[in-house]
Amino acid sequence: MSPERLALWIALLPLLAAALPLLEKAFGRPRTEAGPASDLGALLGLAGPLAVLALLYPAVTDGGIVHLTLGEWSPSIGIRYRLDGPAWFASAFTAVVSLCAGLYARARGGYSPTFWFLFLLCHWSLQSALLAADFFHLFVCLELMALTSYVLIAYKKESAALFASFNYLMVSTAAIVFYLFGLYLLYGASGTLSIEEAGRVLASARPRERGLAALGLAFLAGGLGVRTAFLPFHGWLPDAHASAPHPVSALLSGAMIKVSFFAQWRILSLAEFPMLRESFLWLGAAGACAGVVLALCQSDAKRLLAWHSVSQVGYVLAAFGAGSPAGLLAAGLHAAAHGLFKSLLFLSVGSAADAAGSRNAYRMAGAFRGLPEAAAGFVFGALSIAALPPFIGAVSKDLVAYAAGGGLPGALLLAASVGTAASFSKLGILFFSAPEPGSRTPALSAVELGRLRAALRRGALPLAALCLGTGLAAPALVPAAAGLLAPGYTAAFAFSLSGAAKSLGIAAAGFAAARAVLSPRGRALAHRFERLGTGSETTLTLTLLGLALLAALGGWAGRGIPG
Amino acid sequence: MIPRLLCGAILLTGLAGLVWNRNLIKKVAALSVMNSAVILLFVLGGSETGIRSPILTGTDLPVVDPLPQALMLTAIVVGVAVTALALVLAVRLHERFGTLDSREIEERIRDEP
Numbered sequence: 172m173s174p175e176r177l178a179l180w181i182a183l184l185p186l187l188a189a190a191l192p193l194l195e196k197a198f199g200r201p202r203t204e205a206g207p208a209s210d211l212g213a214l215l216g217l218a219g220p221l222a223v224l225a226l227l228y229p230a231v232t233d234g235g236i237v238h239l240t241l242g243e244w245s246p247s248i249g250i251r252y253r254l255d256g257p258a259w260f261a262s263a264f265t266a267v268v269s270l271c272a273g274l275y276a277r278a279r280g281g282y283s284p285t286f287w288f289l290f291l292l293c294h295w296s297l298q299s300a301l302l303a304a305d306f307f308h309l310f311v312c313l314e315l316m317a318l319t320s321y322v323l324i325a326y327k328k329e330s331a332a333l334f335a336s337f338n339y340l341m342v343s344t345a346a347i348v349f350y351l352f353g354l355y356l357l358y359g360a361s362g363t364l365s366i367e368e369a370g371r372v373l374a375s376a377r378p379r380e381r382g383l384a385a386l387g388l389a390f391l392a393g394g395l396g397v398r399t400a401f402l403p404f405h406g407w408l409p410d411a412h413a414s415a416p417h418p419v420s421a422l423l424s425g426a427m428i429k430v431s432f433f434a435q436w437r438i439l440s441l442a443e444f445p446m447l448r449e450s451f452l453w454l455g456a457a458g459a460c461a462g463v464v465l466a467l468c469q470s471d472a473k474r475l476l477a478w479h480s481v482s483q484v485g486y487v488l489a490a491f492g493a494g495s496p497a498g499l500l501a502a503g504l505h506a507a508a509h510g511l512f513k514s515l516l517f518l519s520v521g522s523a524a525d526a527a528g529s530r531n532a533y534r535m536a537g538a539f540r541g542l543p544e545a546a547a548g549f550v551f552g553a554l555s556i557a558a559l560p561p562f563i564g565a566v567s568k569d570l571v572a573y574a575a576g577g578g579l580p581g582a583l584l585l586a587a588s589v590g591t592a593a594s595f596s597k598l599g600i601l602f603f604s605a606p607e608p609g610s611r612t613p614a615l616s617a618v619e620l621g622r623l624r625a626a627l628r629r630g631a632l633p634l635a636a637l638c639l640g641t642g643l644a645a646p647a648l649v650p651a652a653a654g655l656l657a658p659g660y661t662a663a664f665a666f667s668l669s670g671a672a673k674s675l676g677i678a679a680a681g682f683a684a685a686r687a688v689l690s691p692r693g694r695a696l697a698h699r700f701e702r703l704g705t706g707s708e709t710t711l712t713l714t715l716l717g718l719a720l721l722a723a724l725g726g727w728a729g730r731g732i733p734g
Numbered sequence: 735m736i737p738r739l740l741c742g743a744i745l746l747t748g749l750a751g752l753v754w755n756r757n758l759i760k761k762v763a764a765l766s767v768m769n770s771a772v773i774l775l776f777v778l779g780g781s782e783t784g785i786r787s788p789i790l791t792g793t794d795l796p797v798v799d800p801l802p803q804a805l806m807l808t809a810i811v812v813g814v815a816v817t818a819l820a821l822v823l824a825v826r827l828h829e830r831f832g833t834l835d836s837r838e839i840e841e842r843i844r845d846e847p
Contacts, residue, residue, distance in 0.1 A: 248801055307805050314812045321819055330830050331843050337823040344765050344816050351772045707836055711753050
């Protein structure tokens with residue numbers, strides 16, 4: 172099979188596999204657990220794309236591109252797929268995260284064929300959004316992604332999840348309207364829907380057209396920004412990711428917010444508008460810092476993790492905004508690393524919260540008793556996110572710091588690193604402290620605890636192994652990743668003593684900060700800021716301000732372009 | 735220019751409803767209004783190349799650009815799905831809390847342990 176035909180199967184496999192659980196629901200007897208058809212579907216739809224990707228690796232490395240236009244339409248208006256290095260890379264880690272989240276959900280139990288149908292459909296929309304090479308197909312994929320995620324978030328029908336899902340729906344649909352508006356401007360200026368062709372047309376267009384296109388790109392960036400949830404588009408994320416079922420949180424935080432980022436990458440690399448890109452450096456660095464401060468204030472353990480997603484996406488964006496090949500490499504690697512360790516953290520901390528009967532970190536003392544897998548997962552994830560060598564987080568954060576350079580953005584990112592170390596020290600201190608004697612009755616029966624452990628062994632331990640393994644193999648993996656993400660850029664990476672010393676210094680400062688936050692005064696102060704910036708009205712207002720800001724920048728960048 | 739400005743006004747009306755209205759159902763309606771504004775804008779943009787239906791019969795009379803219409807058909811379908819789901823969520827929330835006031839629901843969720 173030619174690479175063109177093969178690439179189609181990355182998206183086609185999850186879609187076809189999604190039909191199996193649906194058939195099981197429609198024609199099988201009513202069930203609350205996945206049956207054989209759902210299992211087969213999950214295997215095909217989650218592991219299948221990985222096998223296809225492995226076959227396609229030689230075709231995309233070192234700048235190779237695989238193109239495909241569906242149904243023999245003209246490339247400028249038809250549905251077009253494009254598998255390039257960054258898309259392959261993102262597609263691979265999305266599939267890994269989805270597979271591990273799926274394995275966890277299957278072993279944990281309590282997820283019906285309906286869930287598996289939605290889960291596979293969601294995976295399909297993620298994969299085809301990564302392949303989409305025209306603006307409108309991308310819009311459809313984004314909306315499918317959103318529709319499935321609204322239902323998945325509210326799957327357990329808890330009140331908080333229902334409301335979080337509703338809020339997410341409001342803000343992301345409003346933003347997608349602006350995406351369409353941006354598309355209108357861009358189509359008006361370039362007369363094509365293909366991302367690549369728009370880039371070619373615009374390169375030789377008149378100043379008026381280029382100005383309109385710059386404004387259109389700014390609206391597209393804002394619409395995608397809500398999905399990526401960087402500052403100031405982040406308000407919906409903490410509640411949605413915290414109240415979703417654990418495997419869904421892992422999928423959403425680990426993969427979904429990155430997929431829209433890679434779409435952003437693809438769109439912005441077609442037309443160079445420096446202002447917009449530079450603003451990402453600043454927004455990213457500010458978001459990394461703000462996210463981490465608010466994460467430190469949280470008492471809900473999953474909400475804390477969700478705020479860290481806002482912060483980590485800030486790192487990714489800052490590296491991307493730096494614009495250099497080193498920045499692209501760092502952005503892609505950190506997005507993947509975050510996908511691995513954040514989904515690991517959501518699965519382990521979520522399981523510990525189930526065992527403790529509460530998500531409140533202050534009531535989770537001794538939550539890891541009887542759950543050694545969760546403890547291991549948490550420790551591996553926390554060491555990765557706090558960037559301690561030899562875990563993968565240390566590699567990617569080191570590259571991000573190098574790409575972002577010195578100056579204020581660099582300083583903000585350094586402060587965010589200290590904050591990250593602080594908030595995971597805080598969780599560690601709380602989780603591993605001894606529970607008050609006789610204060611707690613176990614929230615789960617022995618059978619349930621057994622299922623939880625099995626789920627962690629299947630879903631979380633592979634992720635933990637990957638966090639450590641990819642970190643250890645970094646000297647070989649970084650040049651390979653550079654071949655995919657920034658072809659032509661030769662990158663080398665080796666762990667150094669000075670780097671390790673710096674990481675340890677940051678971790679020590681973080682530990683001291685965690686003790687301060689855990690003191691009675693620190694706790695009182697943190698409690699006051701716990702809900703800051705996540706109300707439904709605040710979310711919408713911030714989103715609109717962000718859109719206005721990007722539009723102003725885009726409009727300004729468009730004016731300055733010489734005809 | 736005036737039709738475009740009117741589309742913009744519809745968009746802003748929907749946006750204002752979304753931000754300032756506290757009733758969940760009215761928020762959903764406001765979203766639909768916003769969506770419709772952009773759909774109108776696309777159709778308007780497509781009609782600028784001509785007014786005849788795009789059935790190519792060999793005569794070179796100016797026809798409507800068919801692409802925006804095709805796109806908007808899809809956008810309408812997606813919009814229907816989103817609206818339906820939003821209404822389901824609103825109904826569920828009303829069952830749970832007995833109110834459609836977003837601020838009240840928000841406060842009650844916050845006060846839950």
